[in-house]
Amino acid sequence: MRVLITGMSGFAGSHLHNLLIKETHWTVIGVSRDATGERADPRTFWWRLDLRDADGVQRLLRHERPDLIFHLAAQSHVPTAWRAPWETYESNIRSQLNLFEAIIANNLSPRVLVVSSNEVYGAPRDAGDLPFRETHPLRPVNPYAVSKAAQELMALQYHRSHGIDVVVARPFNHIGPDQASRFVAADFARQIAEIEAGLREPVMTLGNVAAQRDFTDVRDVVRAYLAMVRLADPGSVMNVCSGRPVSVQSLLNMLLSMTDARIEIRTDPSKFRPADIPISYGDSARLREATGWQPTIPLEQTLRDILNEWRARVAELK
Numbered sequence: 001m002r003v004l005i006t007g008m009s010g011f012a013g014s015h016l017h018n019l020l021i022k023e024t025h026w027t028v029i030g031v032s033r034d035a036t037g038e039r040a041d042p043r044t045f046w047w048r049l050d051l052r053d054a055d056g057v058q059r060l061l062r063h064e065r066p067d068l069i070f071h072l073a074a075q076s077h078v079p080t081a082w083r084a085p086w087e088t089y090e091s092n093i094r095s096q097l098n099l100f101e102a103i104i105a106n107n108l109s110p111r112v113l114v115v116s117s118n119e120v121y122g123a124p125r126d127a128g129d130l131p132f133r134e135t136h137p138l139r140p141v142n143p144y145a146v147s148k149a150a151q152e153l154m155a156l157q158y159h160r161s162h163g164i165d166v167v168v169a170r171p172f173n174h175i176g177p178d179q180a181s182r183f184v185a186a187d188f189a190r191q192i193a194e195i196e197a198g199l200r201e202p203v204m205t206l207g208n209v210a211a212q213r214d215f216t217d218v219r220d221v222v223r224a225y226l227a228m229v230r231l232a233d234p235g236s237v238m239n240v241c242s243g244r245p246v247s248v249q250s251l252l253n254m255l256l257s258m259t260d261a262r263i264e265i266r267t268d269p270s271k272f273r274p275a276d277i278p279i280s281y282g283d284s285a286r287l288r289e290a291t292g293w294q295p296t297i298p299l300e301q302t303l304r305d306i307l308n309e310w311r312a313r314v315a316e317l318k
Contacts, residue, residue: 001026004066004110006051008032008071008097012115012171012178015224016070017044023226029064031073051095054102059100069112069228071099074147077182078119078228081144092147093154097309100158102149111165111227118172118241119240120146120202123277131214131283134170134237141277152237159235167232169225172282176218176302177309184248185215188255193310195261203262207267209252217297229292234278241282242295254303282312 005019007013008030020028021041028043033050047064049056051073053281074092075081081088090119096114103110121132122139140146152168159166175185184207194200224240232238287293 001066002029003029003068003070004029004031004064005025005070005072005148006031006061006072006095008046009034010072011176011220011302012174012218012225013072014178015176015218016225017070019219019222019226025317026068027261030090031060033073038085046199048123051098052090054098057095057098060104061099061108065106065108066110068227069110070100071096071114074115076084076117076144077180078142079182081142081147083227085143088143088165089147089150089308092144093144093150093255096151097257100154100162100164103164104162109165111229111234112155112166113225114151114166114168115225116152116168116170116171116237117145117148117240118280118282119278120152120170122151124279127194130279131241131243132239133279133283134239134286156237162211165234166235167228168237168238170282171224172216172239172280174216174218174221174240175306177305179218179306181310184302185255186310188252189303189310190314192259192263192307193254193314195263196259197314197317199314203264203266204252205266206248207268208276209249211276212247212279212280212281213243214241214301215246215251215297215302216242217299217302218295220295224287224291224293227293231291232287233290236286236290238287238290239281239282239284239289241284242299243282243284245279245281246299251303254300257303257306258307261315281311293307309314 009032075088087261120138122141155166179186181190
């Protein structure tokens, strides 16, 4: 089995690679726009490629002829999408279009997992909308969410009109080791680790800590992706989530309980989004029933792993 992972050098992509190397005998081909990763395993190969380059994507699929594609590559940071909406649309929509067109042009028949986002649901109108289920209307409220809704619609259109074997994952917020510090849990952990090391004053700056989100460990999320490509029906759309809302304040409190540092908390208005969603959580019953998947890593363990990783990173800087 030849497996292509777009965005393999990214957060979820790197964890997915680790899972596939550990649990399968598949050959794994990674694609990254900015850099190629290390050959950590003889079954791992890399392409340095911008997926917006249609000719490059044609060459990639013509040469590698994958049996399975995990399409994870995306501009996934919501604040960046507000600042650069066209870049987000182009990165997320055009790249996927190039993949599907290259599949058709090269007469390939891979199974394709497209990673969407819970952001496509938008904000609940009332308590009856929650938990979000896959049948809920798409009501995106930011440019990133619009791009993901477009990716979903495109994926299902190519499934229906061209017979491409597509499954769509809608992951809710996933966190874990190796996540960039522009995301909330990693941002908190980085600030705490730097304060513990004496590299910054004992003050943390925060955005909207009242927001409630559905957090799942990235290592559980990539297990869901693997389960979906193995067991989900073609054309399926499935939530990947824990099913419970947790406030950003609760994340902060758990991380602060893991340090002896005395830290002052300050609000930073620049970290608030133009249109924020007060609460979002999902129902993963469809995924569980189809695959047997369940999240296994407790949130407290995830946060401890994130904090310890940032402590190790910061120690290297001293």
